[in-house]
Amino acid sequence: xxxxxxxxxxxxxxxxxxxxxxxxxxxxxxxxxxxxxxxxxxxxxxxxxxxxxxxxxxxxxxxxxxxxxxxxxxxxxxxxxxxxxxxxxxxxxxxxxxxxxxxxxxxxxxxxxxxxxxxxxxxxxxxxxxxxxxxxxxxxxxxxxxxxxxxxxx
Numbered sequence: 001x002x003x004x005x006x007x008x009x010x011x012x013x014x015x016x017x018x019x020x021x022x023x024x025x026x027x028x029x030x031x032x033x034x035x036x037x038x039x040x041x042x043x044x045x046x047x048x049x050x051x052x053x054x055x056x057x058x059x060x061x062x063x064x065x066x067x068x069x070x071x072x073x074x075x076x077x078x079x080x081x082x083x084x085x086x087x088x089x090x091x092x093x094x095x096x097x098x099x100x101x102x103x104x105x106x107x108x109x110x111x112x113x114x115x116x117x118x119x120x121x122x123x124x125x126x127x128x129x130x131x132x133x134x135x136x137x138x139x140x141x142x143x144x145x146x147x148x149x150x151x152x153x154x
Contacts, residue, residue: 004087004089004092004097004099004122004124004131005086005087005089005099007026007122007124007130007131008084008087008099008101008120008122009084009087011023011026011122011133011136012082012084012103013082014026015080015082015152015153016079016080016081016082018077018079020063020066020067021063023063023153024056024059024060024063026131026132026133027056027059027132027133027136028125028127028132028133028134029056030055030056030134031055031056031059031132031133031134031135031136032045032053032054032055032134032135032136033052033053033054033059033133033135033136033138033153034050034052034053034054034135034136034137034138035050035051035052035053035137035138035140035143035154036048036050036051036137036138036139036143037049037050037051037143037144038143038144039118039139039140039141039142039143039144040119040139051140051143051147051150062153066078066151066152073149073151074151076109076110077109078107078108078109078151078152079107079108079109079152080105080106080107080108080152080153081105081106081108082103082104082105082154083103083104083105083106084101084102084103084120085101085102085103086101087099087100087101087122088100088101095125095126095127096123096124096125096126096134097122097123097124097126097131098121098122098123098124099121099122099124100119100120100121101119101120101121101122102117102118102119103117103118103119103120103154104116104117105117105118105154107150107151107152109151114148114150116140116141116147116150116154117140117141118138118139118140118141118143118154119138119139120136120137120138120139120154121135121136121137121138121139122135122136122137123135123136123137138154140154
């Protein structure tokens with residue numbers, strides 16, 4: 001897929017289908033998944049705590065835990081639904097693109113359900129195999145408030 005906006009929709013669909021290995025393969029070797037504690041106000045993941053700041057190794061460990069049949073937090077299994085507004089390409093330079101996508105995220109497990117909203121910001125790099133994620137930043141609306149346990153990936 002050549003349009004980075006299609007890539008963002010594809011990434012969300014993989015998460016909603018629980019195709020976690022395929023989703024992880026979308027990350028570049030130096031890719032990161034970041035959910036700032038201060039939301040859009042947080043300039044970087046190093047000067048303040050984050051809800052999540054994970055490199056490929058930590059993402060792989062989390063995917064492995066979610067797939068493990070003995071993972072207590074996944075009995076019953078969690079499921080997600082990403083509702084995306086159209087992605088907007090904010091900048092393209094050479095083989096890189098930066099996108100902004102407002103979203104609603106629903107995660108359900110058993111009888112419980114949580115609803116989160118925010119903006120996903122993707123920094124993508126084009127490779128011979130297609131687009132890969134260099135960084136996925138998720139700025140949650142009201143990120144600093146008390147949040148329920150989020151099991152999957154926003």
